[in-house]
Amino acid sequence: MEIMGLHLPGASFVNPGTPLRDALTQEATRRALSLSAQGNNYTPVGHVIDEKAIVNGLVGLHATGGSTNHTMHLIAIAAAAGLTVTWDDMSDLSDATPLLARVYPNGVADVNHFHAAGGMGFLIQELLGSGHLHEDVKTVWGTGLSGYCVEAKLIEDKLSFEPAPKESALPKVLASAKTPFQPTGGLKLLTGNLGRSVIKVSAVKPEHRVVEAPARVFHGQEGLQEAFKAGELTGDLIAVVRFSGPRAIGMPELHKLTPALGLLQDRGFKVALLTDGRMSGASGKVPAAIHMTPEAMDGGAIAKIRDGDMIRLDANEGTLQFLGDEREFFSRTPATEDLRPQHFGMGRELFAGMRSLVGVADRGASVFQ
Numbered sequence: 484m485e486i487m488g489l490h491l492p493g494a495s496f497v498n499p500g501t502p503l504r505d506a507l508t509q510e511a512t513r514r515a516l517s518l519s520a521q522g523n524n525y526t527p528v529g530h531v532i533d534e535k536a537i538v539n540g541l542v543g544l545h546a547t548g549g550s551t552n553h554t555m556h557l558i559a560i561a562a563a564a565g566l567t568v569t570w571d572d573m574s575d576l577s578d579a580t581p582l583l584a585r586v587y588p589n590g591v592a593d594v595n596h597f598h599a600a601g602g603m604g605f606l607i608q609e610l611l612g613s614g615h616l617h618e619d620v621k622t623v624w625g626t627g628l629s630g631y632c633v634e635a636k637l638i639e640d641k642l643s644f645e646p647a648p649k650e651s652a653l654p655k656v657l658a659s660a661k662t663p664f665q666p667t668g669g670l671k672l673l674t675g676n677l678g679r680s681v682i683k684v685s686a687v688k689p690e691h692r693v694v695e696a697p698a699r700v701f702h703g704q705e706g707l708q709e710a711f712k713a714g715e716l717t718g719d720l721i722a723v724v725r726f727s728g729p730r731a732i733g734m735p736e737l738h739k740l741t742p743a744l745g746l747l748q749d750r751g752f753k754v755a756l757l758t759d760g761r762m763s764g765a766s767g768k769v770p771a772a773i774h775m776t777p778e779a780m781d782g783g784a785i786a787k788i789r790d791g792d793m794i795r796l797d798a799n800e801g802t803l804q805f806l807g808d809e810r811e812f813f814s815r816t817p818a819t820e821d822l823r824p825q826h827f828g829m830g831r832e833l834f835a836g837m838r839s840l841v842g843v844a845d846r847g848a849s850v851f852q
Contacts, residue, residue, distance in 0.1 A: 486542075488539075488621065488624065490511075490623070503637050526623050531620075543607075545667075545670055547582075547584040548683070554570060555848045558849075562846075570672045582663055585664055589683075590656065601648050607632050607647075612660060633645060633646060664685075670682075671684060673802060675805075679775070680776065682770060691748065692797070694719075697792065698790060700725070700788055702724075718752060721754075721794045724740065725778075726822060727759055731759070757785065770798055787817055794806065
């Protein structure tokens with residue numbers, strides 16, 4: 484949000500409950516009320532979000548190895564502004580954007596280390612200097628994006644914005660554009676006879692980016708966990724976890740899959756994940772094709788996969804294929820699942836209308852498509 488000009492400069496990773504956070508909150512309030520010392524330059528969100536701001540957000544996403552949730556969020560934000568962004572656009576931008584941050588899950592550092600290394604001010608400064616960002620944008624700060632190459636500080640109890648450092652304080656966490664961790668952002672589009680999905684490979688070692696193995700199908704992450712605990716997963720496999728998409732059960736995080744699949748990979752097996760669910764924040768060293776579209780609830784190809792089917796995931800080439808007799812495969816009746824138990828309790832009944840109207844993941848999983 485900061486790289487899109489929707490936050491105050493340097494505000495993204497200042498911890499709550501600190502004098503600096505309080506000062507930034509007060510300044511943000513003044514800004515919203517056009518009472519800032521910077522002048523009466525109130526800029527509503529409709530004046531900020533345009534094509535260049537969206538591209539800046541995507542570049543920031545790729546440069547930080549960021550959340551795969553944004554493969555939907557940014558599409559939905561763009562659509563609300565009357566703009567069309569596709570996974571193809573995101574993949575193309577990823578190929579052109581250097582990876583400058585090593586923050587969990589594609590590194591051991593957390594956002595506090597990132598902020599201490601120079602944070603958003605240094606990152607924006609590097610990306611602007613290398614020609615990867617649009618400077619000529621409107622922001623809530625009333626400047627172009629160059630006004631964000633700063634650090635927010637308290638000097639004698641007054642909020643001040645000082646120039647970002649010229650060098651990273653932690654080069655193993657935050658790199659310069661001249662010496663990136665890798666030349667691409669690591670987010671790729673996968674296409675093939677199973678549909679479309681996205682994969683983040685910034686934390687996947689090159690030797691694990693191509694997996695050809697038999698499918699093991701589960702209707703939810705609990706089934707995979709049970710099979711793992713029972714010792715049933717003992718060879719190469721592509722775990723297929725379906726009926727986890729936006730229309731099925733609202734697309735919950737599939738964090739529980741990571742430990743089991745990671746252990747199988749550590750044991751020397753070829754392992755990958757294919758799911759119509761999401762795995763943001765947990766898609767690390769195991770290749771994970773997520774947000775599969777169409778989802779199983781819509782009768783997508785993922786609903787036709789059976790145990791033992793051979794599948795090939797190639798993150799290098801951007802392909803995801805069922806290997807076998809395609810005519811027989813597509814003649815199969817899609818699997819179904821009684822999801823009613825997952826639609827009740829904890830207020831989930833309130834979201835029935837949203838589940839019935841929500842669109843597909845590659846168009847933002849929005850009800851306004």
